Amino acid sequence: MNILVTGGSRGIGAATVKYFAEQCNRVAFVYNQNDSAADVVVSECGAYRIKADISDFNAAEAAYMEAEKVLCGVDVLVNCAGIALISQICDTDYALWSKVINTNLTSAYAMCKAASQEMVRRKNGVIINVGSVWGRVGASCESAYSASKAGMRGLTMALAKELALSGIRVNCIEPGVIDTEMNHALGEETLSAICEDIPLGRLGKAEEVAELIGFLASDKAKYITGQIIGIDGGFGL
Numbered sequence: 001m002n003i004l005v006t007g008g009s010r011g012i013g014a015a016t017v018k019y020f021a022e023q024c025n026r027v028a029f030v031y032n033q034n035d036s037a038a039d040v041v042v043s044e045c046g047a048y049r050i051k052a053d054i055s056d057f058n059a060a061e062a063a064y065m066e067a068e069k070v071l072c073g074v075d076v077l078v079n080c081a082g083i084a085l086i087s088q089i090c091d092t093d094y095a096l097w098s099k100v101i102n103t104n105l106t107s108a109y110a111m112c113k114a115a116s117q118e119m120v121r122r123k124n125g126v127i128i129n130v131g132s133v134w135g136r137v138g139a140s141c142e143s144a145y146s147a148s149k150a151g152m153r154g155l156t157m158a159l160a161k162e163l164a165l166s167g168i169r170v171n172c173i174e175p176g177v178i179d180t181e182m183n184h185a186l187g188e189e190t191l192s193a194i195c196e197d198i199p200l201g202r203l204g205k206a207e208e209v210a211e212l213i214g215f216l217a218s219d220k221a222k223y224i225t226g227q228i229i230g231i232d233g234g235f236g237l
Contacts, residue, residue, distance in 0.1 A: 002026045002028075003217070005020070012209045013130075016213050028067040030067070060111055078128045079107070081103060116163060125168045129172040133235055136153070164225060172227070183203070199237065200234055
């Protein structure tokens with residue numbers, strides 16, 4: 001299969017790129033700024049990298065077209081690009097709100113729009129959106145982030161209905177607190193306290209999320225579409 005992953009230079013995105021490459025797929029990934037991290041991913045698995053700020057709609061479409069050309073078509077699109085923002089709503093101005101929404105949600109919309117055209121023509125394809133447990137239950141002081149991830153739920157369910165007749169499956173996964181660079185910014189004390197609230201008692205691993213994405217992309221999940229699947233150790237219960 002030909003796989004395109006956004007946000008593929010770190011965290012869940014990087015683990016997903018490596019997972020698919022290890023399964024002998026052709027993989028391209030999009031990243032925004034971290035050249036050194038992207039270099040590491042390329043050196044480890046040989047995936048093709050595309051540097052683009054896909055919070056910009058036109059840049060997202062251009063990045064998709066480059067991936068489609070390099071891969072000779074995209075069979076699976078994984079929308080994993082995302083940034084976090086911990087800020088009380090009274091301190092979250094429009095610029096901050098727009099940055100989070102455009103990076104986390106508008107980028108996925110743009111990539112889905114670009115992918116659907118070719119997938120509809122071929123009557124085949126898989127789209128997997130990476131949301132968050134906070135998109136379901138909301139997080140205090142993370143209104144913009146929670147809203148962006150809640151949007152991934154609606155986008156997924158709407159597209160699943162719209163694209164099903166063309167043989168395209170669209171699903172969303174909602175990770176909980178995963179052991180990534182983004183979450184380590186919370187600090188060890190905070191992460192330790194969070195673990196006490198997770199029924200399984202630990203942080204999730206990026207590789208575990210990648211394996212779920214791999215399953216949803218495979219023929220083993222060919223009758224699954226429009227679903228929102230949590231992978232959070234029970235944190236969202």
